[in-house]
Amino acid sequence: MSETEKASPSVRDKALAQRRMKILEAAVMCFLENGYHQTGVRDIAKKAGVSLGNLYNHFPGKHDILAEIAALERLELAPFLRLLNRNSVAPKLLEKFITSYTKYVADPDTVILSLEIAGEAVRKPDIAGMFLDNRTSLAKALSDLLDRGIAQGDLRPLPDTQEVASLMIEMIEGCAYRCVLEGVSLRKSMKSLKDLLLASVAK
Amino acid sequence: MSETEKASPSVRDKALAQRRMKILEAAVMCFLENGYHQTGVRDIAKKAGVSLGNLYNHFPGKHDILAEIAALERLELAPFLRLLNRNSVAPKLLEKFITSYTKYVADPDTVILSLEIAGEAVRKPDIAGMFLDNRTSLAKALSDLLDRGIAQGDLRPLPDTQEVASLMIEMIEGCAYRCVLEGVSLRKSMKSLKDLLLASVAK
DNA sequence: ATACAGTGAACGATCGTTCGTTCAATATGG
DNA sequence: CCATATTGAACGAACGATCGTTCACTGTAT
Numbered sequence: 001m002s003e004t005e006k007a008s009p010s011v012r013d014k015a016l017a018q019r020r021m022k023i024l025e026a027a028v029m030c031f032l033e034n035g036y037h038q039t040g041v042r043d044i045a046k047k048a049g050v051s052l053g054n055l056y057n058h059f060p061g062k063h064d065i066l067a068e069i070a071a072l073e074r075l076e077l078a079p080f081l082r083l084l085n086r087n088s089v090a091p092k093l094l095e096k097f098i099t100s101y102t103k104y105v106a107d108p109d110t111v112i113l114s115l116e117i118a119g120e121a122v123r124k125p126d127i128a129g130m131f132l133d134n135r136t137s138l139a140k141a142l143s144d145l146l147d148r149g150i151a152q153g154d155l156r157p158l159p160d161t162q163e164v165a166s167l168m169i170e171m172i173e174g175c176a177y178r179c180v181l182e183g184v185s186l187r188k189s190m191k192s193l194k195d196l197l198l199a200s201v202a203k
Numbered sequence: 204m205s206e207t208e209k210a211s212p213s214v215r216d217k218a219l220a221q222r223r224m225k226i227l228e229a230a231v232m233c234f235l236e237n238g239y240h241q242t243g244v245r246d247i248a249k250k251a252g253v254s255l256g257n258l259y260n261h262f263p264g265k266h267d268i269l270a271e272i273a274a275l276e277r278l279e280l281a282p283f284l285r286l287l288n289r290n291s292v293a294p295k296l297l298e299k300f301i302t303s304y305t306k307y308v309a310d311p312d313t314v315i316l317s318l319e320i321a322g323e324a325v326r327k328p329d330i331a332g333m334f335l336d337n338r339t340s341l342a343k344a345l346s347d348l349l350d351r352g353i354a355q356g357d358l359r360p361l362p363d364t365q366e367v368a369s370l371m372i373e374m375i376e377g378c379a380y381r382c383v384l385e386g387v388s389l390r391k392s393m394k395s396l397k398d399l400l401l402a403s404v405a406k
Numbered sequence: 407a408t409a410c411a412g413t414g415a416a417c418g419a420t421c422g423t424t425c426g427t428t429c430a431a432t433a434t435g436g
Numbered sequence: 437c438c439a440t441a442t443t444g445a446a447c448g449a450a451c452g453a454t455c456g457t458t459c460a461c462t463g464t465a466t
Contacts, residue, residue: 016445035326037240041422051447053425058445062422112325119322121384122315123238128384135381156402163395170377171370178338178369181324181331192366199359200403219411244456254413256459261411265456 020058023048024072027065032109036066036116063124070117070130077138080104084141090149091198097142098172098194106176106186115177139165146201155201168197223261226251227275230268235312239269239319266327273320273333280341283307287344293352294401300345301375301397309379309389318380342368349404358404371400 026048030039041062045055059065080101086093104110121128142165149155158164175193179186229251233242244265248258262268283304289296307313324331345368352358361367378396382389 019445035240035322037238040420042420052423053448054446056423115318115322115325118380118384119238119318122318132381132385158395159398160391160395163392164399166381167374167378167392167396167399170381171374174373174377175370177321178335178373181321182335188363189366189370192361192363193370195362196367196370196403200399222411243454245454255457256414257412259457 019048019050019054023050023055023058024065024068026050028069028113031066031069031116032112036120066117066120067124067127067130069113070121070127073113073117074130074134074137076104077134080138081141084145090145090152090154091202093145094149094201095194095198097145098168098197099190101169102172102176102186102190102193105173106179108180111177111180114173135166135169139169142168149201154203156203158201164201168200171197219261222251222253222257226253226258226261227268227271231272231316234269234272234319235315239323269320269323270327270330270333272316273324273330276316276320277333277337277340279307280337283341284344287348293348293355293357294405296348297352297404298397298401300348301371301400302393304372305375305379305389305393305396308376309382311383314380314383317376338369338372342372345371352404357406359406361404367404371403374400 023044027039027044030043030047033039034043041055042052044062044065045052048055059068080097083097083100084093088096105114117127117131121131139162143161146155146158146161146165150157150161172193175189176186179189226247230242230247233246233250236242237246244258245255247265247268248255251258253261262271283300286300286303287296291299308317320330320334324334342365346364349358349361349364349368353360353364375396378392379389382392
């Protein structure tokens, strides 16, 4: 009895989902290499090993491909949300977060893709929404940690932890972008970054 | 005796320079409205009131127009460089800088144009050079101020003031971008921004 | 008379999208 | 269990628009 509810794991549908993902992966590669607007739909189809027409069976258009990629970025944040929710003393956890998130976000691919999405977000509200949503959920987790740290007396009182959390993330990401664009490693930056951020909320 | 060195202020050349600037201004407007890659050379020519062919008498190509705009951004920084070089007590001057620079950089036009240039800088080294140069000169002026503040005992010792200066600028610009993309005023952010940055370098 | 700013038609390439068609996988009737 | 009808994934040619750039030409200031 094949429900419409429960997905039928038919051979056909399985291959379909794989094709879809293949297209998304190809699109990411193209956008990284040449940028969103310099990438043609033909380029994506070719890299995915899919015909041009078939691509339009999977996605309504080029814009929707980028939108789905932007939405998928959310998954990448999960580890950091988990990290921030761990039970530990706030300053230590904060430092751990700075280290790991900075490393993640300083990957050239991450930087370039984020920049591509950010640039498109300026004029495409739906993409702006996803972009800001991801930012907000991370900032929320971080501000919760700050709140806990303040309550436990490990951090100095802050008037607006949500705002502070956003600012911290922005410093980290700005730093990562600079390192990528200058083509230098972030080892030197990481030290100052931690020092500055920890000092700014220290008791 | 008209030197080749000294520009001859002939009627013709005057009008020529004006045309050039008109094209650049039109290009800026187009890039702001639709983005660099979504703007056609015809759009720029039309907005500048110049024929398509004539535009190519003034610029070798579309890319060079953006490059010149990126180079022109340097002029906008002059007031802030002057501010940072003023003789005053470091924390006070720092706060003044944060206020004025944040206001400047949170203008939607500034944000969008910077984002457009940054996006192009990823794959165009000459534009990346100008972009980073502007950043560096501002960071240099700020780090000089930090050095003075440390020497005079108004700020805590910092291991790498050039790095710290860059990070501060990045937090400011990240904050500005968020405010623009969210469409909110930066009044609320400004308070936390100052609080955080000043606390991070306070004695 | 010469040089050159100014013009817009034209070029070839590429853009995102649509289209008619093919054909293998599925569902259905016997 | 086989034969047949139906579906929709896959395909690539074709569409009209637009891209950045070139070029032959005109008008005008020197």
